[in-house]
Amino acid sequence: GDSVTQMEGPVTLSEEAFLTINCTYTATGYPSLFWYVQYPGEGLQLLLKATKADDKGSNKGFEATYRKETTSFHLEKGSVQVSDSAVYFCALSEPDSWGKLQFGAGTQVVVTP
Amino acid sequence: ETGVTQSPTHLIKTRGQQVTLRCSSQSGHNTVSWYQQALGQGPQFIFQYYREEENGRGNFPPRFSGLQFPNYSSELNVNALELDDSALYLCASSLGGAESNQPQHFGDGTRLSIL
Numbered sequence: 001g002d003s004v005t006q007m008e009g010p011v012t013l014s015e016e017a018f019l020t021i022n023c024t025y026t027a028t029g030y031p032s033l034f035w036y037v038q039y040p041g042e043g044l045q046l047l048l049k050a051t052k053a054d055d056k057g058s059n060k061g062f063e064a065t066y067r068k069e070t071t072s073f074h075l076e077k078g079s080v081q082v083s084d085s086a087v088y089f090c091a092l093s094e095p096d097s098w099g100k101l102q103f104g105a106g107t108q109v110v111v112t113p
Numbered sequence: 114e115t116g117v118t119q120s121p122t123h124l125i126k127t128r129g130q131q132v133t134l135r136c137s138s139q140s141g142h143n144t145v146s147w148y149q150q151a152l153g154q155g156p157q158f159i160f161q162y163y164r165e166e167e168n169g170r171g172n173f174p175p176r177f178s179g180l181q182f183p184n185y186s187s188e189l190n191v192n193a194l195e196l197d198d199s200a201l202y203l204c205a206s207s208l209g210g211a212e213s214n215q216p217q218h219f220g221d222g223t224r225l226s227i228l
Contacts, residue, residue, distance in 0.1 A: 042221050045219070046216045046217075089155055089156075091155075098163065099144070099207050100161060101156070103155030103157075105155045
């Protein structure tokens with residue numbers, strides 16, 4: 001079956017550091033890939049998405065590129081802020097699945113001043 | 114545009130009781146999905162509703178059931194509550210269709226605690 005694997009957290013960084021969160025997936029088809037962010041006490045917010053190989057999703061300084069050859073969708077940000085502290089979830093949705101999401105376990109990111 | 118709203122925000126129940134959680138979908142969305150997020154884990158798909166019919170179900174027992182109403186709002190019902198049902202329950206809405214790649218929009222969830 002489908003699965004998403006993320007690097008374990010917590011990831012602790014200083015402000016303005018570079019952030020990478022690794023995500024790899026296993027899927028039977030050619031899924032759409034997503035990054036969602038969850039701030040404390042809140043639901044999930046879509047951060048970015050990519051729907052086909054070599055697509056790059058970007059939003060709020062975050063980027064991720066759909067790499068079919070390595071089945072990966074790593075999240076990056078060049079300079080993090082304290083406000084980026086949150087839990088980040090990688091997810092996939094298979095074609096013809098009505099958008100149903102398969103999530104990774106999440107990676108907590110803590111940014112210190 | 115009104116986002117996804119869920120009620121209540123918090124709920125405490127005891128084992129064996131029944132619970133109903135509610136969700137109002139985002140304006141214009143006709144599909145509602147429910148997810149269970151245990152502490153420290155990623156959300157797990159429970160089921161999805163489209164035009165008042167169940168449209169796919171995850172690996173959850175029949176005591177998890179749901180409804181969708183003509184205005185596309187939805188309920189999640191859980192019978193015979195167990196301690197392991199303690200979790201954050203998330204509702205997500207989208208503009209549905211089998212080939213739709215429209216992203217799901219999530220509410221803030223209902224935190225259910227079972228004592």
